[in-house]
Amino acid sequence: MSSNLTTNTIEALLFGAGRPLRLSEIRSLLENNGIYEDLPSIKISINAIEERYENTSLEIKEVSSGYRLQIKESFSSCLSNLWNEKTPRISKALMETISIIAYKQPVTRGDIEDIRGVHVGTSSIRALLERDWIKVSGFRDVPGRPALYVTTRQFLDDFNMKNISSLPELPEPIDHSSEAFLSEVI
Amino acid sequence: MSSNLTTNTIEALLFGAGRPLRLSEIRSLLENNGIYEDLPSIKISINAIEERYENTSLEIKEVSSGYRLQIKESFSSCLSNLWNEKTPRISKALMETISIIAYKQPVTRGDIEDIRGVHVGTSSIRALLERDWIKVSGFRDVPGRPALYVTTRQFLDDFNMKNISSLPELPEPIDHSSEAFLSEVI
Amino acid sequence: MINSTQTQLEIPMVMGQPYETLPDDLFIPPNALELCLESFSGPMDLLLYLIKKENINILDLDVSEITEQYIQYIELMDILKFELAAEYLVMAATLAEIKSRMMLPVVEAEEDEEDPKLALIKRLQEYQRYKTASENLAILPRVDRDFFIASTALPKIESVIPDLEINKDDLRDIFHEILSRPDLKSSHQIDFEELSTQERIQIILRILSKRNIISFSKTLRKSEGKQGIVVSLLASLELAKDGHVELIQNESNEIFLKSKGRVGNE
Numbered sequence: 001m002s003s004n005l006t007t008n009t010i011e012a013l014l015f016g017a018g019r020p021l022r023l024s025e026i027r028s029l030l031e032n033n034g035i036y037e038d039l040p041s042i043k044i045s046i047n048a049i050e051e052r053y054e055n056t057s058l059e060i061k062e063v064s065s066g067y068r069l070q071i072k073e074s075f076s077s078c079l080s081n082l083w084n085e086k087t088p089r090i091s092k093a094l095m096e097t098i099s100i101i102a103y104k105q106p107v108t109r110g111d112i113e114d115i116r117g118v119h120v121g122t123s124s125i126r127a128l129l130e131r132d133w134i135k136v137s138g139f140r141d142v143p144g145r146p147a148l149y150v151t152t153r154q155f156l157d158d159f160n161m162k163n164i165s166s167l168p169e170l171p172e173p174i175d176h177s178s179e180a181f182l183s184e185v186i
Numbered sequence: 187m188s189s190n191l192t193t194n195t196i197e198a199l200l201f202g203a204g205r206p207l208r209l210s211e212i213r214s215l216l217e218n219n220g221i222y223e224d225l226p227s228i229k230i231s232i233n234a235i236e237e238r239y240e241n242t243s244l245e246i247k248e249v250s251s252g253y254r255l256q257i258k259e260s261f262s263s264c265l266s267n268l269w270n271e272k273t274p275r276i277s278k279a280l281m282e283t284i285s286i287i288a289y290k291q292p293v294t295r296g297d298i299e300d301i302r303g304v305h306v307g308t309s310s311i312r313a314l315l316e317r318d319w320i321k322v323s324g325f326r327d328v329p330g331r332p333a334l335y336v337t338t339r340q341f342l343d344d345f346n347m348k349n350i351s352s353l354p355e356l357p358e359p360i361d362h363s364s365e366a367f368l369s370e371v372i
Numbered sequence: 373m374i375n376s377t378q379t380q381l382e383i384p385m386v387m388g389q390p391y392e393t394l395p396d397d398l399f400i401p402p403n404a405l406e407l408c409l410e411s412f413s414g415p416m417d418l419l420l421y422l423i424k425k426e427n428i429n430i431l432d433l434d435v436s437e438i439t440e441q442y443i444q445y446i447e448l449m450d451i452l453k454f455e456l457a458a459e460y461l462v463m464a465a466t467l468a469e470i471k472s473r474m475m476l477p478v479v480e481a482e483e484d485e486e487d488p489k490l491a492l493i494k495r496l497q498e499y500q501r502y503k504t505a506s507e508n509l510a511i512l513p514r515v516d517r518d519f520f521i522a523s524t525a526l527p528k529i530e531s532v533i534p535d536l537e538i539n540k541d542d543l544r545d546i547f548h549e550i551l552s553r554p555d556l557k558s559s560h561q562i563d564f565e566e567l568s569t570q571e572r573i574q575i576i577l578r579i580l581s582k583r584n585i586i587s588f589s590k591t592l593r594k595s596e597g598k599q600g601i602v603v604s605l606l607a608s609l610e611l612a613k614d615g616h617v618e619l620i621q622n623e624s625n626e627i628f629l630k631s632k633g634r635v636g637n638e
Contacts, residue, residue, distance in 0.1 A: 029267055
């Protein structure tokens with residue numbers, strides 16, 4: 001039987017992930033934290049969380065890529081006020097992150113940081129996950145097993161593309177051409 | 187008195203906003219939805235949400251930009267596993283720079299260099315701007331009109347602080363009566 | 373549960389490898405290396421460390437003693453080929469100056485001249501305040517390290533999602549711009565032979581003899597990183613000063629070098 005600690009840890013994972021988690025993923029995340037539970041017990045905890053939120057604004061939902069917590073449908077009208085009021089402005093940092101993911105997918109957060117040369121906060125990744133522009137496609141087989149992000153169908157729709165190969169071609173990288181440019185005149 | 191519906195709506199707004207919300211913001215968002223509550227009642231609802239989370243993994247926190255929902259610190263280790271990769275490390279040099287800005291704001295890059303005794307590169311300023319921890323508040327009226335930097339609400343939010351006075355106190359200069367001391371060593 | 377990062381000692385890294393063996397011709401105080409040579413945030417930090425190690429009050433600073441130790445350290449850094457910022461050398465000069473003054477017979481100091489030792493002590497004290505403050509700040513709970521924000525998925529929202537103000541071409545342009553940024557992060561060894569401003573001036577002049585205008589970014593080689601930018605900038609300023617080019621900045625912040633017609637084919 002799973003304890004309240006297990007249930008709360010699973011709840012924390014669901015609130016912290018910003019994306020759906022599969023039972024098996026939850027199991028291995030719990031293991032990393034020294035909590036050993038089998039899948040049926042995890043499912044029991046998830047049911048407990050479901051009950052916990054019965055009279056609140058939240059519910060637990062099973063979607064194709066796992067379980068996630070979401071705000072009940074009945075609150076969508078008050079949220080639409082919130083979302084319509086501020087046009088979803090996309091920050092420069094967010095634009096850079098999504099363009100890197102689009103062109104270099106699959107990438108880890110570390111890859112993005114390496115390319116951008118600055119810290120990429122979980123909030124940017126979460127914002128892109130929430131917008132449904134990116135999803136986790138797997139995990140890189142290196143220590144820490146960082147999540148690999150790819151763009152989604154929604155991303156293609158929002159940018160009017162049929163598939164990812166409709167992304168505009170990149171011009172020749174500047175450095176190559178200028179390298180040639182500089183050496184040409186030398 | 188606020189009903190459970192009001193409380194749930196506030197909860198939905200806090201989850202839906204993806205950023206901290208002020209009491210006054212919550213009030214006007216509720217109004218848009220036909221719910222009229224005064225600020226004290228909203229505060230009561232927030233207290234109710236706080237109680238609701240008592241035995242869960244969540245807590246409600248007041249930070250500089252308002253109220254937000256976060257995961258209790260005791261679950262952080264399993265979440266760092268989830269977001270894997272090394273914890274975002276901030277170099278000693280960058281911490282010194284942000285501390286000087288936080289305690290002495292507004293400051294120019296030159297002010298920071300005077301205290302730290304080193305050149306402060308554009309990349310450190312950029313890293314702080316990128317994190318949205320600092321912003322330009324104006325320009326000092328001296329030749330070159332150097333930019334004056336101040337910390338942002340985001341900086342306070344990211345450190346779980348309500349206002350700048352929640353910063354740990356700046357240590358006093360070692361010797362207060364330095365004048366007296368000066369004559370002594372000469 | 374707090375993953376405090378501040379107490380971890382760092383093993384000094386030299387060219388990406390942990391540094392294990394010491395040069396045998398140099399006396400290094402025990403623990404010195406573990407105490408992360410590379411992670412001193414500047415000469416003030418190094419100086420404070422040396423003072424602390426001696427367990428003396430800043431106010432009782434013995435300049436001769438500290439100067440020697442300080443110089444040993446920067447020699448060590450030199451041997452280990454750390455990129456030594458000029459500020460470390462400036463500090464060494466300051467210390468040497470104070471030391472030499474102390475060895476001279478005491479003459480009536482001019483009133484308006486501040487004693488450099490006192491000035492140094494004041495700076496150290498001021499620096500120490502902020503250093504301590506930064507250490508205090510570093511252990512405060514921080515988002516994504518010590519605590520995390522709770523988020524949930526949104527329900528379907530019937531709303532007019534405003535049209536995106538960006539399109540796929542913006543994605544390309546932004547990605548291209550990121551790739552073209554010179555690498556400001558990578559560390560480099562300063563090698564004065566490698567990049568010469570004089571040479572860069574010649575190159576720019578040759579380019580300008582073929583075309584009238586060139587953007588500043590085209591005078592950069594990505595592989596040269598920060599140094600390359602500096603050299604190109606110096607070269608551009610030099611050319612502008614001598615009236616060979618005009619520097620123009622457009623709305624996109626890009627700087628252009630425009631030939632002023634005095635560029636000949638030399």
